[in-house]
Amino acid sequence: MTTSIETTPRRADAATSRYRTFMNRHSSLLPTFAAIVILLVLLVGAQIAFGNFITPRNLSSLLLDNAYLVILAVGMTFVIITGGIDLSVGSVMAFTGILCAKLLADGLPAIVVVPLMILGGAAIGLLIGVLVQYFDVQPFIASLAGLFLARGLSFVVSLSSIKVEDPAILWLQSTRFQLAGWYITPTGIIALLVVAIGVYVMQWTRFGRTIYAIGGSEQSARLMGLPVARTKVLVYVISGVCGGLAGLVLTAYSGAGYPLNGVGTELDAIAAVVIGGTILTGGSGYVLGSLIGVLVYGTITSVISFMGAEQSWTRIIIGALLLLFIVVQRVIVSRADRRR
């Protein structure tokens, strides 16, 4: 009787009802599915066009070349799902990277330097989080301040590129675990580990679900007794830590620290997250989706270099894709509104 208010289909056609159940449960996965479809289309299209695109070597390098972006995108996903944004990550990555190179050049061992990088990233994240939560500053503004701070700090550390010769750091990049033409470097492993931890935290911990709750409605989350303040500060700290890790990975990848690294990378990370199906207003999205988003981004980059075209086309295509995804998201959201 009470279920009469439910919108159950009267003629309970099994297929439709299964479809409805699926949609009622997983409609938030749709944008991520769309991203997977686009990735597959890109890969298959490139394979048809070039004939030698889908090779173990090529696909392995896709992860290797974009490991730092994967890490940044995971941190960004946390922030965006709360409904915030973190513009500082590109600069944080540059700052921790140059700091790493400088400290190593000064003779500190890697075992000290790496935790310091992570700590540096976390500190800037904490600053942004505190500004957002306790001083009620817009995330955009607070993280913009973080962006300038980190960028400035990296110039304080050094104005020019510093080469890294520490064997431990270089090992992260040069080691290749091979299997039948596929290979993975420790940097790639770090990136995948970050993704795995991200997925675990988001899906299987209270902290993760609180992040979704805040994105759904901060006020409701507070009234439900969830630790909103702590969680909101922590997501920026996490994003900062990811910035620090990305700094490590990028330094290993490029073999040097450079204060102008990662200008605009925060925007690439945001683009990857959005293409991966996370909604910019928060409350919906997946860490795995962001990985897909980065892979879409990386595939486009490498397709362009296969074609021998200007890399600026990457930006144009990413821009177009972003536009498409935002429109798709709007349609999904407004359809959900209409159904109610």
Next chain:
Amino acid sequence: MSGGARATRHNGVMDEPPPLLELTGTTVRFGAETALDTVDFRMFPGEVHSLMGENGAGKSTLIKALTGAQRLDAGEVRLAGEVVHFATPADALRAGISTVYQEIDLLPNLTVAENICLGREPRRFGMLDWKAMRVRAREVLAGLGLEIDPASLLGTHSLAVQQLVAIARAISTDVRVLVLDEPTSSLDVDEVAELFRVMRDLTQRGVAILFVSHFLEQVYEICDRITVLRNGRLVGEYVPSELLRIDLVQKMLGRSAAELGTRARVEPAAPESVPLLQGDGVTRAPGIHGAGVELAEGEVLGLAGLLGSGRTELARALTGIDRPDAGIITISGQPVDLTSPRKAISLGVVYSSENRRTEGIISELSVQENITLALQAERGILRRMRPQRRRELAMSWIEALDIRPADPDRPAGTLSGGNQQKVLLARLLALSPRVIVLDEPTRGIDVGAKVEIQNLVGELADNGLSVVFISAELEEVLRVASRVAVLRAGRIVETLPSESLTVESLMALVAQPDEFSEAVVAAAAVPASSFPAQPAPSAEGGSPSPPTGGGPE
């Protein structure tokens, strides 16, 4: 069960059990205004306690005070005899005080199961146990008689279901005090009955329930005791069986019910006149399918129908909010294409949404700005109203509609529901419309304010304004409207003068398909003044006045 306990409480002071929750000298100030003035309040285990009062009486503030959402300026809270301080709602929750707020405070982006379990999810090996979560949610929901997929997203369900999920969340903990703020406003009759059954179960377990509702019938049906507040002060604590409804209303209002008055209905327009607003075959999927409606000048047309019958959808289609898929809308006989609310407004047709907070008032803006908003928009950005003029205009509306507090600079969000509704009305009336569509203008506001708004609608119609009045309370529709259009499944099935209807016959029309309802209407078609005045429904055993007339099925 509680009858015996109640008798001891009131007859023998000596063996009165200690209150479970006790607030003494509670005082809360907002700036210069005192929202709660040394109010004492107590609840005993195993009782249903109702908090009654007009808008602005301090009910919401008192609820917030005891759930940790509002800091006290003076006074103390005792739970089971011990002084407690709740800094946040989380503290109150931990102490066993659960609250279901009037505006559903859940998360549409998460699953039903999560909404129930969030913050205390079952875990296994340090990971959330999704399966156990769904099982637990299913159990709690089954206890409420609700069978929905716990893994579905909350946002895919109707408001009524969401309301029940909110209640499920509140009772899924070791709850000692359960606060239900207007829990029945979006439920139909069966759901209310189900809720009451659950509430009785809970009281058996010793839970104290604070039930806030503006439906007097429901209060009398379920409550063991009533505390009345007025203007932030305690009026008294009463036992329903010893308090006549009429007296209760009087205590809430501080004046006698006779003074509230009843309005004579506007005479239906002469049949030959061209309808001011007419909709023919208005269709918009999925809500309405070929609805036909006519509105004469100076008429109040009631729209009656169950939740989901297309009331709101029709209202929105008639006012340019949503563009119809098909159908013709004419104004004074001229076909119009209402492509946007702006277009509708320029033709003198305005809409007041049922969602006062999200689609009406802009809480952060002042009362003054809220009132002049639409008018300024109509004038355009280049013809900015002078601040002086704006203020005068706002003040005149504040005076005309008796908006309280009469402070044009106060943020509108701090006003009580009834006053917010008046601000909204003022905004629309400032546009000098010809047709005003009011969607649930009295939802969630109190008897006194309700009567004021009803009377206001009458006055507006007397002055030649045409009104479409939508309400889930059939009694109110009958009281205010001169004709009632009955909606069922997205169609207008009948339009009848309200004299020929009673609450019962209208309820039958709204709820039942065909033959049965016709029989009831025929049986009840005695022109009746049988429904009593709103403030004292069924003081002499009148109508059952449920929120919406949902008969069986």
